Amino acid sequence: MDLGLEGKVALVFGAGGGLGGAIARSLAREGAKVALADIDGNAAREAAAKLSGEGNDAMAVEWDIADLSAIPSRLSEVEAKFGSVSVLVNITGGPPPTPASGQAPELWSKHFDSMVRSVIAVTDAVLPGMREQGWGRIITSTSSGVVSPIPNLGISNALRLALVGWSKTMAREIGRDGVTANIILPGRIATQRITYLDEQKAKREGRDVEAVSKESTDAIPLGRYGDPQEYGDAVAFLASKQASYITGSVIRVDGGLIASI
Secondary structure, eight states: OOOSOTTOEEEEETTTSHHHHHHHHHHHHTTOEEEEEESSHHHHHHHHHHHHHTTOOEEEEEOOTTOGGGHHHHHHHHHHHHOSOOEEEEOOOOOOOBOSSSOOHHHHHHHHIIIIIHHHHHHHHHHHHHHHHTOEEEEEEOOGGGTSOOTTBHHHHHHHHHHHHHHHHHHHHHGGGTEEEEEEEESSBSSHHHHHHHHHHHHHHTOOHHHHHHHHHHTSTTSSOBOHHHHHHHHHHHTSGGGTTOOSOEEEESTTOOOOO
């Protein structure tokens, strides 16, 4: 299936990591020109070099999404090489596991700036170009905690949910400009983040990490953690011409894990 992404310019955050890297691969394989942005410049460069070696148009951008002052220069770097961004994939790192109560106001502010303000600011920066093109895709990756709050991830559950309200509101504002805005959320996808969370849970509960992982997979109807590339392919579809009538939605890629309708 031709997803209509040939020559489209995609900016993917967190592209040096598991989910972001998989998304960048899926978009590149559909013919998109992909800017791989990550706070870890070496990881971004390594991922971009691999894509370029496979014959794809890819560039690395060392970019701390939490640094709002860096947006104009980093975006200009992407536009100078590829042109205006038409697909934006927002991904931020997650906060440490914490209860919802008893957290310092400074900790809430720090992660609000890095997980929410940053995403809004980057999106605002690329939206004029999308409107000018009359075509755009804004895809924001959050967490299954926005549908079913995850125990001991109080900060993450709260802040990522703010992005759901923002995206839904924005979708109504930009739809007639040919731009869609959607939330996509992973269940238990086999990334370093999930490994870290399993390890932290095992440490808190005094159990083996293997037992914690087995407990998690037993709760998933498909009986396994997801492959990052399965997630990347779902994002590529949301970016496609075939998904032009999907906006303001929350799409789960969770193997059936979330029990709610």
